[in-house]
Amino acid sequence: MAPIIEIKNLTKKFGNLTAVDHLNLSIEEGEIFGLLGPNGAGKTTTLLMLTTVLKPSEGTAIVDGYDIRTAPDKARKLIGISFQDPKLLWVDTISDVLDWHAKVCGLSRQERKSRVEWALKELGLWDIRRKKIHALSGGTRKRIEVAKVLIQRPKIAIVDEPTAQIDVVGKHRIWNMIRALRDEGSTIILATNELYEADELSDRVGIMHKGKLLVCDSPEKLKDSIPGGDVVEVHTKKDVSRRAIEKMKNFDEIVEIAVIESNYLRIHLNRAEEAIPKIMEVLFNEKIQVSSVNVAQPSLDDVFLHYTGLTIEEAQRLAPAR
Amino acid sequence: MKKLKEVLYVIERDVRMFLNHKILLFMRALWFIAQISLFGLIASRMVIIPNYFEYYAAGITVTILYSTAVFIGYDIYEEAEHGIVEYLLSLPISRRKLAVGRSIGGGLRSFIYVAPLMGIVLALIGVRNPLNFMLAFFSLFLFAFGVAGMSITIAMGIKSADKFDILMGALDALIVRLSTVMYPKVFMAQANLMYSELANINPLTFASELFRWGAGIEQYLTFGPLLSVLVIVLFFSLFTLIGIIFYERRLEGGGWQ
Numbered sequence: 345m346a347p348i349i350e351i352k353n354l355t356k357k358f359g360n361l362t363a364v365d366h367l368n369l370s371i372e373e374g375e376i377f378g379l380l381g382p383n384g385a386g387k388t389t390t391l392l393m394l395t396t397v398l399k400p401s402e403g404t405a406i407v408d409g410y411d412i413r414t415a416p417d418k419a420r421k422l423i424g425i426s427f428q429d430p431k432l433l434w435v436d437t438i439s440d441v442l443d444w445h446a447k448v449c450g451l452s453r454q455e456r457k458s459r460v461e462w463a464l465k466e467l468g469l470w471d472i473r474r475k476k477i478h479a480l481s482g483g484t485r486k487r488i489e490v491a492k493v494l495i496q497r498p499k500i501a502i503v504d505e506p507t508a509q510i511d512v513v514g515k516h517r518i519w520n521m522i523r524a525l526r527d528e529g530s531t532i533i534l535a536t537n538e539l540y541e542a543d544e545l546s547d548r549v550g551i552m553h554k555g556k557l558l559v560c561d562s563p564e565k566l567k568d569s570i571p572g573g574d575v576v577e578v579h580t581k582k583d584v585s586r587r588a589i590e591k592m593k594n595f596d597e598i599v600e601i602a603v604i605e606s607n608y609l610r611i612h613l614n615r616a617e618e619a620i621p622k623i624m625e626v627l628f629n630e631k632i633q634v635s636s637v638n639v640a641q642p643s644l645d646d647v648f649l650h651y652t653g654l655t656i657e658e659a660q661r662l663a664p665a666r
Numbered sequence: 667m668k669k670l671k672e673v674l675y676v677i678e679r680d681v682r683m684f685l686n687h688k689i690l691l692f693m694r695a696l697w698f699i700a701q702i703s704l705f706g707l708i709a710s711r712m713v714i715i716p717n718y719f720e721y722y723a724a725g726i727t728v729t730i731l732y733s734t735a736v737f738i739g740y741d742i743y744e745e746a747e748h749g750i751v752e753y754l755l756s757l758p759i760s761r762r763k764l765a766v767g768r769s770i771g772g773g774l775r776s777f778i779y780v781a782p783l784m785g786i787v788l789a790l791i792g793v794r795n796p797l798n799f800m801l802a803f804f805s806l807f808l809f810a811f812g813v814a815g816m817s818i819t820i821a822m823g824i825k826s827a828d829k830f831d832i833l834m835g836a837l838d839a840l841i842v843r844l845s846t847v848m849y850p851k852v853f854m855a856q857a858n859l860m861y862s863e864l865a866n867i868n869p870l871t872f873a874s875e876l877f878r879w880g881a882g883i884e885q886y887l888t889f890g891p892l893l894s895v896l897v898i899v900l901f902f903s904l905f906t907l908i909g910i911i912f913y914e915r916r917l918e919g920g921g922w923q
Contacts, residue, residue, distance in 0.1 A: 397755040421758040431753035433745070435686035444682075448675045448757055498758075 348373040348500060349394070353403030357391050364387040365555035366403065376522070376532040378563075379547030380539065380644065382659035386555040387535040388428055391502050394533075395425050407546050408499065424449070424498030428505045428535070430489035434478035438469055438488055441477070442495060449496045463491040468514070482509045487518075494521055501525055504535045519545055535654060539644040546553060551648060553659060558651045565644045570650040572599030572612035575640045576620060580607045588630040595622050601647050612646060617640040672759045676767025677774060679875055683741060684775040691779060694734065702790075712743045715850065718881045720791040725847030727787045728874040731780045731806060732842070735813035736834055739773030739821035743830060765913040769906050772814030777807055794882025798891070802880025805895050808902035809873045815902075815909030822916040845870035851888065869901045881909060 347370035354367040364386040371377045379387045394405055402470050405412045405645040407419040432441055439456035442463065454474050464470040467487045473498040477485065493501050503522060507515040522545060526532050536542050542549050543563045550560040559566060578584075583606040592598055592611070597619035600612040613619045616639055627634055685691070702723050710719035745751050754764060784806075793799045817834075824830045844861060846854070846866040855862035865871045872894045878884040879891060887894050 392752065395756040397752050417760045420756065423756070423758075425756050427749070427752065427756075429748045429749055433750060435683065440682065441751055444675065448672065448679075448759060450758065633753060637731060 347371055348408050349405060349533075351390075351403075351405040354390065354393060354400055354405055355402035356386075356393060356398060357401040364393070364400075364554050367552075367555075367557055369550055369557055369560065371531060371533065372548075373531050374526065374529065374547050375547040376526050376534055378542035378549040379468055379533060379535040379552060380537070380542045380549050380588060381552035382537050382656050385537075385552040385659070387537075387552055388396075388504055389555075390552075391425065391504055391533065391535055394419075395423050395502065396420050396658070422499040423502060424493040424496040424500070425502040426490045426493040426504060426506055429510070430485040430502070431489060432477045432485055435476060437474050437476055438464070438480075439473045441488060442491055445492045446495050448499075451495070456632075459495045459497075463495050466494075467491050483511065483514065486510055487514065490518055490521075494525060497525065497528065497530060499530060501530045501534065502533045502535070505537065506534070507538070507541060515541075526576075537660065539648065539656060543644050549644065551644075551651060553652050559647070563644060566647045568643065570612065570642055572614055573642070574616040575642050575646060576611045576612055576616055576623070577636075577638040577640055578609045578611065578623065578627075578634060579607075579636045580627065581635050583607055584609060584627070584632055585630055588626055588632060591626045591630075592623055595619060600650065602655060604655060610646070610649075610652075612642070669763065672763050673770070676759070676764055677710070677771040680741070680768060680771025681775040681778065684737065684779070694730065694779075695783065698726065698730050702787070706812070717883060720881075721850070721878065722848060723787045723791055724881060724883055725874045726876045727780065727784050728806070728809075728877055729842055729847050730783060730869060731776060731810055731873075732813050732870060733838065734776035734779050735773055735810045736817045736838070737776065738768065738814045739817035739830060739834065740827075741772075742768075742818065742821040743827040747827070751917070761914045761917055762910075765910040768913060769815050769818060769909045770811065772818065773807075773811030773906075776814065777810045780810075788881060791881055791883060793880070795880070798882070799880035801891065801895060802876040805876045805898040806873055809869065809898050812869065812898070812902040812905045815905030815907070818909035819905065819912045822912045841868060841870055844868055845874065847871075847874045869898065872897045872901075881921045 349371040351367050351369040354364055355362065356364040367390060379390065381387050389398065393400050394412065396412050396419060400413065408422050410422070412421040413614065439460070442460045443456065444461055447601060451459065453608075463503070464473050467490070469484070469487060469491065472480070472484070490503065490506050493503060496631045506522065507518050510518065519541070522532055534542065534545055546561060546563060548562050549566060551558045561569070584603070589601055589603070589609075592601060594599070597612060597613045597615050599614065602610040602612075606609050609621065620637065624634065648659070650658055654662070706719050706722045706726065709722065715721070745754070755761075757764075820833065822829055824833065842848070844864045846865055847870055851862045851865055851871075854865055866888065872889075875884065875887050876891065876894050876898065879887050889897070
């Protein structure tokens with residue numbers, strides 16, 4: 345079966361900055377595809393090109409048979425997007441925003457009424473539906489932004505950081521609604537810099553960094569692909585010296601050491617049972633007291649670190665300003 | 667029908683958005699009432715020309731129609747600031763329908779707002795010939811669309827909200843004062859012949875003269891009623907078309923960024 349979205353050499357340049365660099369990617373119908381990367385990786389720019397808001401500098405994408413360059417109106421009819429930053433005018437009320445959105449997306453009066461009411465109730469917005477946007481918190485505005493795409497139920501739903509600024513309970517509610525949207529037949533593109541969210545929701549994940557797609561597969565396969573099947577987290581009572589880290593790197597079992605904080609190491613290794621005593625010995629000799637040791641499963645953080653050499657927080661800090 | 671509906675939704679949004687600016691609309695109405703009840707009444711006692719109060723009240727109505735139709739340009743900047751442009755561009759409607767809807771919505775909402783104020787003025791000055799007034803009313807309707815198109819064109823041409831604000835302030839000062847909204851052309855010519863020449867090509871002159879003619883305050887128009895209506899139709903057609911083209915092209919080309 346042909347993919348519902350086929351991205352071919354998609355590129356976007358803003359002056360000298362290449363925000364998206366010859367991106368090639370296929371998205372299958374009915375999947376939740378996680379587009380993962382730090383801020384500035386090119387995720388949002390890619391999504392804006394897919395929704396025909398931005399014109400590509402090079403390359404194109406085929407959306408269910410329609411080229412975004414030559415048939416943007418047709419491609420756009422298939423897509424709904426919930427933006428990273430809520431796009432709401434301050435003088436509107438919540439009901440105004442959602443009702444108008446439903447109207448312009450072609451929903452009948454009856455569908456509109458029932459879907460808007462459903463979304464308002466599900467997202468805990470019903471009691472405040474007549475409040476104006478300027479009186480709402482960032483989290484509430486974000487819920488309104490997500491509600492738009494849930495009401496629209498498009499063939500391809502794009503959600504850009506759907507749970508940013510939202511509390512834990514709200515996050516889980518939105519995740520369930522996104523899953524339900526997929527179960528009803530929508531293909532979902534989830535852009536996020538929250539690795540846990542991508543891991544939790546996605547059937548497949550594409551990791552973007554500096555405008556390029558580094559790797560793309562299911563979260564399980566990505567985690568299996570990194571060498572050093574075990575991860576050991578070591579917390580110490582004082583900062584771990586560079587000398588201690590260099591000593592540990594000499595061990596055959598150790599593949600990679602990520603210094604998350606100066607007193608927190610995340611060590612990728614093979615044969616943890618043999619390596620842990622050696623690590624402890626180094627720290628003991630360096631007079632660094634250990635407060636905890638934990639053997640963990642690899643996560644998408646580790647995948648990101650493996651492919652970029654940076655933690656997602658480091659990559660975020662180094663992201664180019666546009 | 668479905669295609670028309672999409673344009674209607676865009677118009678509806680613009681009208682609603684405008685009517686949501688309650689404080690602004692209230693202040694604008696207050697300004698209008700002050701202009702008539704204070705300036706108009708006092709100045710009419712100083713000015714020697716007969717029925718100056720009626721003359722001024724009609725002129726100031728056209729002025730407020732102009733200044734509210736211009737408001738669509740400010741909305742475009744506000745939308746850009748809040749990222750609404752991206753939202754509008756992502757919607758499943760064509761850019762052309764979006765542009766047409768904006769242009770019509772910008773004019774229509776100003777007319778909806780000014781219509782009750784116009785009613786107050788007409789109650790004060792009376793309507794002597796309803797048929798003439800219908801023609802004048804229709805011309806003012808088109809005039810509002812033309813001004814909205816002009817505002818969209820300028821807003822999409824200038825990327826800075828501050829520059830737009832300054833330019834529109836200067837344009838407002840010139841376009842209102844170099845027209846016959848506040849004084850007859852004969853006095854403009856006495857001050858400087860060029861002033862009256864410029865007033866002759868100013869759409870505000872045509873709109874205010876038509877309003878006075880429609881209300882029966884003036885019997886004769888400089889260019890006659892038909893030619894005046896034709897000028898307004900041309901103004902409407904030109905700027906509505908340019909506004910639509912400019913909005914559509916700028917949006918598609920990323921000129922809003």
